[in-house]
Structure formats: structure tokens, C-alpha cells
Amino acid sequence: MAGAVLTVEPMAALDTRTDRRPSFVGLLWGSTVGKKTAMAVSGIVMLLYLVVHMLGNLKIFFGAADFDAYAAWLRTIGEPFLHHEWFLWIARVVLVAAVVTHAVAAFQLSRRDIAARPVKYAHKRRRASYATRTMRWGGVILGLFIVWHILDLTTLTVNPHAAAGHPYANVVATFSTWYGDVIYIAAMLALGLHIRHGFWSAAQTLGAGSAARDRVLRTTADALALLLTAGFVSVPVAVMTGLVS
Amino acid sequence: MTASTPHTASTAYTDYATGAPVVDTKAPQGPIAERWDTRRFEAKLVNPANRRKQTVIVVGTGLAGGAAGATLAEQGYRVVQFCYQDSPRRAHSIAAQGGINAAKNYRNDGDSVHRLFYDTVKGGDFRARESNVHRLAQVSVEIIDQCVAQGVPFAREYGGLLDTRSFGGVQVSRTFYARGQTGQQLLLGAYQALSRQIAAGNVEMHPRTEMLDLIVVDGRARGIVARDLVTGRIGTYFADAVVLASGGYGNVFYLSTNAMNSNATAVWRAHRRGAYFANPCFTQIHPTCIPRTGEHQSKLTLMSESLRNDGRIWVPKAKGDARAPRDIPEDERDYYLERIYPSFGNLVPRDIASRAAKNVCDEGRGVGPGGQGVYLDFADAIARMGRKAVEAKYGNLFDMYARITDEDPYEVPMRIYPAVHYTMGGLWVDYDLQTTVPGLFAIGEANFSDHGANRLGASALMQGLADGYFVLPSTINDYLARNPHKDEVGGDHPxxxxxxxxxxxxxxxxxxxxxxxxxxxxxxxxxxxxxxxxxxxxxxxxxxxxxxxxxxxxxxxxxxxxxxxxxxxxxxxxxxxxxxxxxxxxxxxxxxxxxxxxxxxxxxxxxxxxxxxxxxxxxxxxxxxxxxxxxxxxxxxxxxxxxxxxxxxxxxxxxxxx
Amino acid sequence: MKLTLRVWRQKNAGAEGAMSTYEVDGIAKDMSFLEMLDTLNESLILSGEDPVAFDHDCREGICGACSLVINGEAHGPERTTTCQLHMRSFSDGDTIDIEPWRASAFPVVKDLVVDRSAFDRIIESGGYITAPTGSAPEAHATAVPKPAADFAFEHAECIGCGACVAACPNGSAMLFTSAKVNHLNVLPQGAPERGSRVLDMVGQMDSEGFGGCTLAGECATACPKGIPLFSITRMNREFVRAARKRG
The missing domain is CATH 1.20.58.100 (Fumarate reductase/succinate dehydrogenase flavoprotein-like, C-terminal domain)
Incomplete structure (x- = not known):
């Protein structure tokens, strides 16, 4: 059964006692530990982005003019050194790379993990924390959410208002639909859980954890999860309650 | 030949004949401190280029076997090795707790090679061969160097140097240790060295394979019969020499501190094929084991005898006193070791402490299930040193005792009873560790060498590693050089x-x-x-x-x-x-x-x-x-x-x- | 005590297996779990049935041979090895499920016996210090700071039982591998092979078909020797360091 996994995703033993080793990237991508490192790094890139994104979102509480101006400003960052929207596109490329790296590594590792434990125990028993056990499905949910989110507020393909250059109105339009609220809030709760285990886990993968530092890391993970979820969810809640309209 | 068939003997078993004495032990003459050098110099060597063509079978992967297999492979021999366990890392050397002796004299307390030699001969009650024991003491210092280089995590002082303790009643501090798991750490060192040779293709390892007979051709050991324990297939394996490192035979007693599957088959089958068996009655009984709890008992667990440094051993004065120990007043207790041996008290040697426990139990004064136990009481120690100090010194042993017996030794006295622990007897070997069958060597507990009639604490690990790392790899060269590989023997040989x-x-x-x-x-x-x-x-x-x-x-x-x-x-x-x-x-x-x-x-x-x-x-x-x-x-x-x-x-x- | 046992029975590696139910009576609280199985086997032999095969040897908790998943937990409800688990942890009338370690890298040999040779191959790939016999310098030539020696010992305590793999939802061998990497990498004697050791051992671990680590932490909870989860963290750091230097 192990063989079957290996044909799908070759992870041959690194040659023992050899002076010729693959490149740094090759070593990383060629092993489970390295792939986890790639996931940790890409995860942290996305996490940093999310913090900025969440803070930006809060501008909605300052009104349509502020919010729309902020959105327009995003397109001018780096000018005149960078051309109009170049910064945005660079950020998008980096983010797509991070998402793809994260997802492909997760997919490949998950396949391995499932194949490594083909027979379940007859005696069932609850294992690990909820956040840990929901990493895979949570990741899938977030992946689907990103697709919808881009179609909704970037390309405006599925947005009920779909007015280019008027993000405030578009956001309010989305959160004025029941399904918009449900999708968004559900995804943000999944995000919170994902970050809660993911941040701590990434710290371990990158070798930053230790018994002495564990409390700090776990508290930071919980705080990040809570703040990001609360920050993001505050927008649809504000629209629903009429605080933002 | 009828293997193991019951039949009526023609002569009574007790009417043994006395044959010719064993004279040639191959021990060189001259000053004892020079004999090992002399022997090594006199031994013929095998050309490195020819070693690849010589195969050595090693049975067992404990301290002796693991060390020998790794070292012979490093020297360039082709090694074919066997163990009945699923992995060579599980050999029973792993269970040794106390430590390993070496005459390093790091403490500057008057230790020397000669003193270790002297202590071992005397401790063995003058039934060991002086030349072998002296060599053991000489080699002991190299063992520590070797193990440290392998990464064995011995206990260390704050200055980063190795810590030692005194053990088993000797007056110098020469015992190196790794908490209470010295055997485990030394064995893993040997196992890792062996693993390196397995990966290099120099050792062909057969786990879950048990030797069931020795193949002797033209008077020389040339191979073994072994059974693959998974498939049941019985195979033959051939070599230029066979090394038995299969451990002791304490499991004859059913209950012992040996592993459940430790057995005497390899040495006994070799004995049946011509190897003399020396001093089989020399068995060591350890005084501080946890007593059996009933008929279901499958094995016994040892607790370090360091417990006797602070615990007091006693039984009730009256026969069949069924009161709880704490209800028995002081004047109705018999601290029998302190009474009989006032100067040594609870610290008398293993054999004396064991026998005294048996005597009081035979008198009907034993305690616990079946009356097969005596109290080892720490109440006085706790009163004197405080519970904290006792915990720091013996905490892990107390935990182990509590886990097995479900009794709290801080509150109720421990119960202990002697158990079979080690066998000094084994296959007779000469100075080269060769048995009376040419080409058959026995090392570690499997042979009878070095410990005489009684083994000192922390000396079993020393002997196993001495034999495996240093002695056998030198002496086997001589045999292989004098008996160069020529005729091929195969499975079709009669x-x-x-x-x-x-x-x-x-x-x-x-x-x-x-x-x-x-x-x-x-x-x-x-x-x-x-x-x-x-x-x-x-x-x-x-x-x-x-x-x-x-x-x-x-x-x-x-x-x-x-x-x-x-x-x-x-x-x-x-x-x-x-x-x-x-x-x-x-x-x-x-x-x-x-x-x-x-x-x-x-x-x-x-x-x-x-x-x-x-x-x-x-x-x-x-x-x-x-x-x-x-x-x-x-x-x-x-x-x-x-x-x-x-x-x-x-x-x-x-x-x-x- | 009277107990109902549901035991995984499988004739050999190729055969189909299933849980079989047995009743045992007269079990004493002081029996070890394995002595309870001995009792079952004695009665099975006498009634002409095949006794239950299980690995065991030292019965002192140090050889690492015993390997049972008891009621869904590797080595059962106490934090110890199966051989040191006693029947007083159970009650009269209990039903106990006994299964082998489950992982594709640990195929079942028979009943409750599995093949753990993958662990040996991980050690063979680099879990040693190259120090051929006779080459060693004087033991006191290199002082090892006590904290490093203690750290090494803490990781060297691993008994190679495989409970970490059995407990891990991914069948990962990270805790086992990291214990050895950390034991040797922290010592000055292990420094020259520090990089190649971690790269080679992780490579071998992967090629054996063990799953990856998702830091669920089940391994460290099940470990009878208390190897900490941070052992894995530390190996990850060693790995990235070695990958950067390429060995």
C-alpha cells in the first residue's frame, strides 16, 4: 500500500552517504518534513496578508468615501516607480503562489497520510483537538471560499451590485443577501479554526517551538484566530445590523 | 542419532566419568599484565583483502553479539547475524539497570586495572581464570572510550565529565551509568554500530530467526540450522567460524529476571555437538526482586540493589504473623541481616542476603502472598532523610514498585524476594574464547569465563562488551588465518x-x-x-x-x-x-x-x-x-x-x- | 474478574483478519495484561485452538517488543508499555478490544504481531555515529555539557516500540525518528554527521511509507517513555538547517 502512494507521489529515499544532494528546494519538496516547511512558509505569507486585509476591511466603518478611496489607493502603491496596479498584481502573484503551494502540498501530504493508515481501529476513540482534526476540510472550505470571494468582489462576476470602482456598495450588496452572510461567516469561522492549529503547527514545523515558548505560541495562535475572525465577521454583522449600509 | 528421545540410560546419570583434564587454555605465560599483548602479537592475522571471503556467523545481538558483529564487519569480514527478536535492538542486555565497571580511576580513589582484576577474582570466589579476568580489567577502560565515541549518553557532572558511582559493595567509584538504563544505552550503541554495517552490506541480518542446531564438519564448526520464526522455514547457513552470543540460561528456572524468550537452545545444541559446558551450576540469585503475586506470574522484575543502602530488611519474629507491617511493634520485628551480620548489616553480598531471605521464609516467617517475601522498609530512612531526599534517590524505583504491586512504598514497606538473575556458567572457552569445537566461539553470558562462581555488580555489561568489541575480534583472526577458507560446505553436505x-x-x-x-x-x-x-x-x-x-x-x-x-x-x-x-x-x-x-x-x-x-x-x-x-x-x-x-x-x- | 476480550485474529500477513470474542474468568487484579493473555492462551491451547500471537520479551518495559492497541489506545489506558499495564486498570465484566499496531509501514505478521523492521532501516540510514571500534579517543577528551548530555539521554530513552506510529492518525514515524536525530545531533561526537543524519533518516522514513506529521500530538501522549512532542520541532529545525547546507 505504501508502494501505491509512492507511485502517485514519488518521495524516494534520499541516497544515503552521498555527497550529491538535490537543491534546497528539491530537498524540501522531496520530503514530508520539507513539504510541511513549504506549507508553513506559505501559510505565514497568507496569514500576514490576512492581517493587512482585515485591517483594511475595517475602513468600511469610516464610510463609503474612505473605503473606496482606500481601495483606489491600493492600485497606486509604489507609483511612480511601479506602474499603476503593478503592486497589486505582484501581491496577487505571490498570493496565488502561496495558495497553490499550500494546497498542493496539503493535497499530496494528505494522500500519503491516509494511505499510511489504511486500516482504522475497530475501537473508536476521539483523537486530537477539533481544530487539528478539521484542518483538511477547513482547508477545502477556505479554498472554495476564496474562489467565490474573488468572483464576488474582485471580478464582480457573481456580485449582486457589480459596480466597478465602488467596492463599498458591492460589499454592502453581498452582505445584504442571506447566502452572502452565511458563506462568509461560515468561512471565517473555518479560518479561525485553521489559524488556531495552523499558526502553532507552522511554528513547530519551522522549528520555533519549545516547551518554554509553548504558552506564548499557543496564546498567539488563539489571539490571531480570534482577532482575524472577529475583524472579518464584524463587516457582515455591521451590514446585517444596519450599522453599515 | 535420536535427538532428545527419552530412553533409559545404560549408566546412571550420576556415574559420570572423569576424562582428561583441560590443559591448553591458550593463555600465554609471563607477567599477567603482558599476556594480552603477547597473545595479540602471537596471533596470526588475516590479510585485509582476504577477509571479505571469510564469513562469520554471529548468533545473538546483545552487548556481546552486537558489538562483535559490528566490529568484525568493520574489520572486513562478511558477517551473517541472527536474533530471535523482531529487531536486534531488543536483546535482553537492554534491561540491565545499574552500570558498567571500568578501571579509569577518574576519581583518583586508588582504582587501577590490577584492583579491578583483584576484585573480580575475589568476588568470583576464586573460581575464574586469572589471565582472562586480567584482560577484562585491561580492556574495561577502552570500552568507556568506545561507548562515549558512539554517543552513549552516560551521566555527567556539571563540568561535562563523566560521573561514576560505587556499586555492589566495592570501595572505589568505578561504575559508569546512564540513569537506571545503562544496559539500554550501551546496547543501543552497539545496535547502531551494527546497523551501520548492515546498511553498508557487511552484515546480513536475520531477525526473528532462531538457531536450532550447530553444523560441525570434519570437527570444525561450519554453520548453523536456524528456523525463520515467521514462515517456519528451516534453513542452513554456513561460515568459516560460528560465534555464539546467545546469553545465559537462567530461564531454566521458569521464573527469572531474564526476558521471556531468552533461552539455552543455541548453547545446549552446541554442547550436544561437542562443546564442553563449564560450571553449569553457577547461577546468581539477586536479593532485591519484586516477589511473585500468584500462579500466573510469568517473570520477575529486579530492582537495583542500591535500595539496600537505605532500606532495612526485616520479617516478623513470630511465624505466620498476618498483621499489617505497620501494626507489628518494633520489638516483634526481626532485622535478621543486622542481627546476624552486625558489621555489614543490610549490605552483605548478594548471595548471603538471598540465602538469609530464603531461610527466614523457610521458617514460615515470610510475608506477602505465599509467605515468599521479606520487608524492605524505608520508614527509618524517610524519618532520617525526609521523604524528599528518599524520593530524589530512589523515586524511579519506588514508582516501578508501585506500578507493579499497587502498593505505596513510602507508606508500606516494600516486599522483596530473591530471583535468578544471571548464570556464570556457560560454554567452556579458552583464552581466545574458543570452545572445544574448533571454529566455535562463545562470548558474553553464553561462556563461562571471567566471573567464576559469582559475578560482581556492573560487570556483566563490561564482560559482554569486552568480548564483543575487543577480545573476540582479535582472537578470531588467529583461527581464521590458520584455517583459511577452502572447501565450500553447502546444504547438501551430509x-x-x-x-x-x-x-x-x-x-x-x-x-x-x-x-x-x-x-x-x-x-x-x-x-x-x-x-x-x-x-x-x-x-x-x-x-x-x-x-x-x-x-x-x-x-x-x-x-x-x-x-x-x-x-x-x-x-x-x-x-x-x-x-x-x-x-x-x-x-x-x-x-x-x-x-x-x-x-x-x-x-x-x-x-x-x-x-x-x-x-x-x-x-x-x-x-x-x-x-x-x-x-x-x-x-x-x-x-x-x-x-x-x-x-x-x-x-x-x-x-x-x- | 471475568472479562470479555475482542481480539484481532489474522492467520498470516496475506490472510483476512477479524475481531474474535473470548471470555476469560479468574483474572486477578495483580496480573499484568500480558499474563492475562497468557491465561487465555493456556485455555486456547488445551481446547485445541490456536493461541493468540503477540510480541513480548523483557516484560519490564524496556525492550519495546510488546505492542497492543487496547481499547483504541496504544499500550492501553496507562502511560506505560503493555507489559507494565496491570489488570487493576480494568473492572470485572469489562469488554476489552485488543488490536495490533495499525500502519501500512507496519504490516501484520500474525494476530497482534506486526513487522516493525522499517524502524531498523531508519536507524540504518543514519541513526548512528561513525566510530569504528578502536578509533575512539580517551573518553574525557571531549567534555559534554550536562544539559546536552541530559537532553541526549531524554531522547535516547526511546524503546522503538512503535506506539507513536500506532497512535498517530497519519501513521507517522516522526517522533521515533526525531528522538534518534536529537539524541545524536546534540552531542559533540554526533556533530560531524549532523546534517546528513537528519536528511538521510527523514528520507528513509518517507520511503518506508509512514505518513507526514500534522502535529496532532497523539504520539507524545502515547509514548511510554515520555519523548516530548518538541522533539519533532527540533528535528524540523535540524532538517531545514541541513537542507540549506545540503548535508
Whole structure:
């Protein structure tokens, strides 16, 4: 059964006692530990982005003019050194790379993990924390959410208002639909859980954890999860309650 | 040849013949400190280019076997190695707790190679060969260097240097240790060195494969018969020399501190093929083990004897006193060791402490289930040092005790009882560790060398590693150089065919009896008999009783044994039954050896030979020799060959601890 | 005590297996779990049935041979090895499920016996210090700071039982591998092979078909020797360091 996994995703033993080793990237991508490192790094890139994104979102509480101006400003960052929207596109490329790296590594590792434990125990028993056990499905949910989110507020393909250059109105339009609220809030709760285990886990993968530092890391993970979820969810809640309209 | 078939012996087993004495031990002459160098220089060497063509079989992967396999492979030999466990890392050396002795004199407390040599000869009650013991003491210092280089995490002081402690009543601090898991750490070091050679293709490792016979061709050991324990396939393996590192035979007693599957089959089969068995009656009984709780008991667990430094041993004065220990007033307790041995008290040597415990239990004053136990009380120590200090010193042992017995030793006294722990006897070997079968070597606990009639604490690990890392790899060269690889022996050789057939017949017969008793029931029966008559105290009458009984048990075994399943599968009952076949023969030799040695020495106590105050009385004028027994047939009287022991450097004295 | 046992029975590696139910009576609280199984086996032999095969040897908690999943937990409810688990942890009338270690890298040999040779191959790939016999310098030539020695010991305590793999939802061998990497990498004697050791051992671990680590932490909870989860963290750091230097 192990063989079957290996044909799908070759992870041959690194040659023992050899002076010729693959490149740094090759070593990383060629092993489970390295792939986890790639996931940790890409995860942290996305996490940093999310913090900025969440803070930006809060501008909605300052009104349509502020919010729309902020959105327009995003397109001018780096000018005149960078051309109009170049910064945005660079950020998008980096983010797509991070998402793809994260997802492909997760997919490949998950396949391995499932194949490594083909027979379940007859005696069932609850294992690990909820956040840990929901990493895979949570990741899938977030992946689907990103697709919808881009179609909704970037390309405006599925947005009920779909007015280019008027993000405030578009956001309010989305959160004025029941399904918009449900999708968004559900995804943000999944995000919170994902970050809660993911941040701590990434710290371990990158070798930053230790018994002495564990409390700090776990508290930071919980705080990040809570703040990001609360920050993001505050927008649809504000629209629903009429605080933002 | 009828392997292990019951039959009536033509001569009584006790009518053994005395054959020619063993003279050539290959130990060089000259000053004792130079003998090892002399021997190494005299030994012929094998050209490195030719070593690849020479194959050595090593049976066992404990400290001796693991170290030997790794070292021989490093030297360039082709090694084929076997262990019955699923991994070489599980050999029972792993369970040794206390430590390993070495004459490093890091403490500047007057230790030296000569003192370690002296202590070992004296501790062995003058029944070991001086030349071997001296070499052991010399090599001890190299062992520590080797193990540190391998990454063995010995205990260290804050300055980063190695810590040592004094152990087993010696007056110098020469015992190196890794918490209470020294054996584990040393074994993993050897296992890792062996693993490196397996990866390099120099060692062909066969785990879950048990040696069942020795193949001797033209008087030389040329291979073994072994059974793959997973498939049941019986295979033959050939080599230029065979090394047995299969451990001791304490499991003859059923209950011992040995691992459940430790067994005597490799050494006993070698004995049947011509290797002399030396001093089989020399067994060590350790005083501080956790007593058995009932009939179901499958093995015994040892606790470090360091506990005797602070615990006080006692039993009630009255027979059958069933009160809880704390309800027995001070003046109704008998601190018998302190009473009988006022100067040494609870710290008397292992054999004396064990025997005294047996005596009070025989008087009906034992405590716990079946009256087979004595109290080891820490109440005074806790009052004197405080609970914290006791916890720091013995916490892990107390935890272990509490886990097994469900009693809190801080509140109620521990119960302890002696248990079989180590066998000093084993295959007779010369200075080169070669048995009387040319090309067959025995190392570690499997041989009889070095410990005489009693082994000192922390010396088993030292001997296993000395043999495996340093002694055998030097001496085996000489044999291989003088007997260059020439004629190929294969599975079709008549001797190999015969050995395989005998093995197959024996297993088939075990399966065919289809009786009404389990292998364990026989093992328990022979074990109880041996414990009763060939245990801590032995008598002429008792040993004769055992010698009369053993053939009866053997006969009954072959009539009533029940082994389910087949031989062509993973069959643990068959493995067990086959090992018992050999115990039923070895037990007889142990009793005979104990009977013939009408003296007390070390772990061998004959009630007829004691001083006025009940201490062991050695009889050097009659028994200053190692008894090497030659096999002549199942149940047939064996032949005794004596190796006279000459003491040039350590002069025999009678031990006294009163 | 009277107990109902549901035991995984499987004739050999190729055969189908299933849980079989047995009743045992007269079990004493002081028996070890394995002695309870001995009792079952004695009665099975006498009734002409095949006794239950299970690995065991030292029965002192140090050889690492015993390997049972008891009621869904590797080595059962106490934090110890199966051989040191006693029947007083159970109650009269209990039903106990006994299964082998489950992982594709640990195929079942028979009943409750599995093949753990993958662990040996991980050690063979680099879990040693190259120090051929006779080449060692004087033991005190290199002082090892006590904290490093203690750290090494803490990780060297691993008994190679495989409970970490059995407990891990991914069948990962990270805790086992990291214990050895950390034991040797922290010591000055292990420094020259520090990089190649971790790269080679992780490579071998992967090629054996063990799953990856998702830091669920089940391994460290099950470990009878208390190897900490941070052992894995530390190996990850060693790995990235070695990958950067390429060995």
C-alpha cells in the first residue's frame, strides 16, 4: 500500500552517504518534513496578508468615501516607480503562489497520510483537538471560499451590485443577501479554526517551538484566530445590523 | 542419532566419568599484565583483502553479539547475524539497570586495572581464570572510550565529565551509568554500530530467526540450522567460524529476571555437538526482586540493589504473623541481616542476603502472598532523610514498585524476594574464547569465563562488551588465518542434511504428541523443581531427588505435551516447547554439576559445606578447578574434564562478612 | 474478574483478519495484561485452538517488543508499555478490544504481531555515529555539557516500540525518528554527521511509507517513555538547517 502512494507521489529515499544532494528546494519538496516547511512558509505569507486585509476591511466603518478611496489607493502603491496596479498584481502573484503551494502540498501530504493508515481501529476513540482534526476540510472550505470571494468582489462576476470602482456598495450588496452572510461567516469561522492549529503547527514545523515558548505560541495562535475572525465577521454583522449600509 | 528421545540410560546419570583434564587454555605465560599483548602479537592475522571471503556467523545481538558483529564487519569480514527478536535492538542486555565497571580511576580513589582484576577474582570466589579476568580489567577502560565515541549518553557532572558511582559493595567509584538504563544505552550503541554495517552490506541480518542446531564438519564448526520464526522455514547457513552470543540460561528456572524468550537452545545444541559446558551450576540469585503475586506470574522484575543502602530488611519474629507491617511493634520485628551480620548489616553480598531471605521464609516467617517475601522498609530512612531526599534517590524505583504491586512504598514497606538473575556458567572457552569445537566461539553470558562462581555488580555489561568489541575480534583472526577458507560446505553436505533432519524430526514430534499439557505447564514444573533443589541452597539429597525426577518429567513431556498449529507458520507455542526440550536436559547437567561440587563457593551453596556460623565454606584443596562437561548422549552420564585453576596473583582467602 | 476480550485474529500477513470474542474468568487484579493473555492462551491451547500471537520479551518495559492497541489506545489506558499495564486498570465484566499496531509501514505478521523492521532501516540510514571500534579517543577528551548530555539521554530513552506510529492518525514515524536525530545531533561526537543524519533518516522514513506529521500530538501522549512532542520541532529545525547546507 505504501508502494501505491509512492507511485502517485514519488518521495524516494534520499541516497544515503552521498555527497550529491538535490537543491534546497528539491530537498524540501522531496520530503514530508520539507513539504510541511513549504506549507508553513506559505501559510505565514497568507496569514500576514490576512492581517493587512482585515485591517483594511475595517475602513468600511469610516464610510463609503474612505473605503473606496482606500481601495483606489491600493492600485497606486509604489507609483511612480511601479506602474499603476503593478503592486497589486505582484501581491496577487505571490498570493496565488502561496495558495497553490499550500494546497498542493496539503493535497499530496494528505494522500500519503491516509494511505499510511489504511486500516482504522475497530475501537473508536476521539483523537486530537477539533481544530487539528478539521484542518483538511477547513482547508477545502477556505479554498472554495476564496474562489467565490474573488468572483464576488474582485471580478464582480457573481456580485449582486457589480459596480466597478465602488467596492463599498458591492460589499454592502453581498452582505445584504442571506447566502452572502452565511458563506462568509461560515468561512471565517473555518479560518479561525485553521489559524488556531495552523499558526502553532507552522511554528513547530519551522522549528520555533519549545516547551518554554509553548504558552506564548499557543496564546498567539488563539489571539490571531480570534482577532482575524472577529475583524472579518464584524463587516457582515455591521451590514446585517444596519450599522453599515 | 535420536535427538532428545527419552530412553533409559545404560549408566546412571550420576556415574559420570572423569576424562582428561583441560590443559591448553591458550593463555600465554609471563607477567599477567603482558599476556594480552603477547597473545595479540602471537596471533596470526588475516590479510585485509582476504577477509571479505571469510564469513562469520554471529548468533545473538546483545552487548556481546552486537558489538562483535559490528566490529568484525568493520574489520572486513562478511558477517551473517541472527536474533530471535523482531529487531536486534531488543536483546535482553537492554534491561540491565545499574552500570558498567571500568578501571579509569577518574576519581583518583586508588582504582587501577590490577584492583579491578583483584576484585573480580575475589568476588568470583576464586573460581575464574586469572589471565582472562586480567584482560577484562585491561580492556574495561577502552570500552568507556568506545561507548562515549558512539554517543552513549552516560551521566555527567556539571563540568561535562563523566560521573561514576560505587556499586555492589566495592570501595572505589568505578561504575559508569546512564540513569537506571545503562544496559539500554550501551546496547543501543552497539545496535547502531551494527546497523551501520548492515546498511553498508557487511552484515546480513536475520531477525526473528532462531538457531536450532550447530553444523560441525570434519570437527570444525561450519554453520548453523536456524528456523525463520515467521514462515517456519528451516534453513542452513554456513561460515568459516560460528560465534555464539546467545546469553545465559537462567530461564531454566521458569521464573527469572531474564526476558521471556531468552533461552539455552543455541548453547545446549552446541554442547550436544561437542562443546564442553563449564560450571553449569553457577547461577546468581539477586536479593532485591519484586516477589511473585500468584500462579500466573510469568517473570520477575529486579530492582537495583542500591535500595539496600537505605532500606532495612526485616520479617516478623513470630511465624505466620498476618498483621499489617505497620501494626507489628518494633520489638516483634526481626532485622535478621543486622542481627546476624552486625558489621555489614543490610549490605552483605548478594548471595548471603538471598540465602538469609530464603531461610527466614523457610521458617514460615515470610510475608506477602505465599509467605515468599521479606520487608524492605524505608520508614527509618524517610524519618532520617525526609521523604524528599528518599524520593530524589530512589523515586524511579519506588514508582516501578508501585506500578507493579499497587502498593505505596513510602507508606508500606516494600516486599522483596530473591530471583535468578544471571548464570556464570556457560560454554567452556579458552583464552581466545574458543570452545572445544574448533571454529566455535562463545562470548558474553553464553561462556563461562571471567566471573567464576559469582559475578560482581556492573560487570556483566563490561564482560559482554569486552568480548564483543575487543577480545573476540582479535582472537578470531588467529583461527581464521590458520584455517583459511577452502572447501565450500553447502546444504547438501551430509552433516548439514543430518542436522536439518534431526531438527525437523524434533519439531514434528513436538507437534505430533497432541497431549494434554501446555508447554508452560512443563516449564513451570521443571522451574519449580530447580528452584527447590538447585536454587539458593543445595544438598546432596535434594540434588539426587531432582536428578531422579528430571528424567521422569522429560518422559512425561514427550508423552503429554500439546503444541497447536503447524511448523510452517508463526507458532510461538512450538518455539517455547522446543526450548523446554533443551531445559529438560540442561537442568539435569546443572544438578549433576551442583551435586559433584561438594563445596560452597559464590552463588553455589552446599549446605553440607558451611562454617560453624553458617557461612559458605570453599574447599580449594578439592575443587579449585572449572568443571567442563562433555556430552555423551541424552540422559547418559557426561564426562567431566577439569581445568585446574592456578592463582599466581590473587591468593585465595575465605570471605567473611560477620 | 471475568472479562470479555475482542481480539484481532489474522492467520498470516496475506490472510483476512477479524475481531474474535473470548471470555476469560479468574483474572486477578495483580496480573499484568500480558499474563492475562497468557491465561487465555493456556485455555486456547488445551481446547485445541490456536493461541493468540503477540510480541513480548523483557516484560519490564524496556525492550519495546510488546505492542497492543487496547481499547483504541496504544499500550492501553496507562502511560506505560503493555507489559507494565496491570489488570487493576480494568473492572470485572469489562469488554476489552485488543488490536495490533495499525500502519501500512507496519504490516501484520500474525494476530497482534506486526513487522516493525522499517524502524531498523531508519536507524540504518543514519541513526548512528561513525566510530569504528578502536578509533575512539580517551573518553574525557571531549567534555559534554550536562544539559546536552541530559537532553541526549531524554531522547535516547526511546524503546522503538512503535506506539507513536500506532497512535498517530497519519501513521507517522516522526517522533521515533526525531528522538534518534536529537539524541545524536546534540552531542559533540554526533556533530560531524549532523546534517546528513537528519536528511538521510527523514528520507528513509518517507520511503518506508509512514505518513507526514500534522502535529496532532497523539504520539507524545502515547509514548511510554515520555519523548516530548518538541522533539519533532527540533528535528524540523535540524532538517531545514541541513537542507540549506545540503548535508
Amino acid at each position: 552433516e548439514a542434511v543430518a542436522a536439518v533432519r534431526e531438527t525437523e524430526e524434533r519439531l514434528a514430534r513436538l507437534l505430533a504428541v497432541d497431549g494434554d499439557r501446555t508447554p508452560d505447564s512443563f516449564h513451570r514444573e521443571i522451574g519449580e523443581l530447580m528452584w527447590e533443589y538447585c536454587g539458593m541452597a543445595r544438598t546432596d539429597a535434594g540434588l539426587r531427588k531432582a536428578l531422579a525426577r528430571i528424567p521422569e518429567i522429560r518422559e512425561e513431556f514427550w508423552r503429554r505435551i500439546k503444541v497447536p498449529g503447524t511448523g510452517e507458520e508463526f507458532n510461538q507455542s512450538l518455539e517455547k516447547a522446543n526450548r523446554i526440550v533443551d531445559y529438560l536436559e540442561l537442568a539435569e547437567l546443572m544438578c549433576l554439576d551442583a551435586l559433584h561440587r561438594a563445596e560452597s563457593c559464590g552463588g553455589h551453596f552446599r549446605e553440607e559445606s558451611q562454617t560453624a556460623d553458617g557461612e559458605a565454606a570453599r574447599r580449594d584443596e578439592a575443587f579449585s578447578y572449572a568443571a567442563a562437561w562433555e556430552f555423551t548422549g541424552t540422559g547418559e552420564a557426561p564426562a567431566l574434564h577439569k581445568e585446574d585453576l592456578v592463582f599466581e596473583y590473587v591468593h585465595p582467602t575465605q570471605r567473611s562478612y560477620a
